[in-house]
Amino acid sequence: MEMRSRGRPKIVWDEKQVQLFKSLCHIQCTQAEICEIMAIDNETLVDIINRQLYADVTGKQKNQFSERLDFSAAYKKYSAAGRMSLRRKLFDKAVQGSTPELIFLAKNQLGMSDNPNGTTETVQVTIVDGYSNS
Numbered sequence: 001m002e003m004r005s006r007g008r009p010k011i012v013w014d015e016k017q018v019q020l021f022k023s024l025c026h027i028q029c030t031q032a033e034i035c036e037i038m039a040i041d042n043e044t045l046v047d048i049i050n051r052q053l054y055a056d057v058t059g060k061q062k063n064q065f066s067e068r069l070d071f072s073a074a075y076k077k078y079s080a081a082g083r084m085s086l087r088r089k090l091f092d093k094a095v096q097g098s099t100p101e102l103i104f105l106a107k108n109q110l111g112m113s114d115n116p117n118g119t120t121e122t123v124q125v126t127i128v129d130g131y132s133n134s
Contacts, residue, residue: 011044013052025078026085031071042071049074 013021017038024034035045050069054062057074094101106112 010051011040011048013048018052022078025075026082028079028082028086031075046071 021034021038024037029037031042031045035042038045040048046069049057049071050062053074054060054066054069057069057077058066060066090101090105094105107114
């Protein structure tokens with residue numbers, strides 16, 4: 001007697017869908033956005049990652065003792081190039097002299113701040129005969 005599987009058939013992505021998933025990670029889409037675009041739920045997404053992308057994400061072949069991956073493992077791998085690309089564009093803009101990008105990078109990469117001591121200081125200035133005296 002033949003055993004029939006229960007439930008819906010498993011979703012299997014073709015190469016175009018795999019590339020779309022990787023591209024969505026690359027442009028920093030959230031898990032919810034990816035699920036919405038791919039028309040699947042979170043659990044199905046994680047199942048597909050484990051069935052179809054395990055070796056690509058981990059660099060190892062999956063076997064019965066392999067730990068189950070979560071979304072973040074795949075996201076970390078496929079979003080890294082997007083973050084690098086964004087960082088490169090931001091850096092290029094700053095090097096070209098864009099003031100907002102220079103300020104952003106100085107604050108975030110170099111630890112600079114508008115208020116280096118974290119406190120505000122009040123200074124009284126008196127103007128006498130056109131000269132300032134502090």
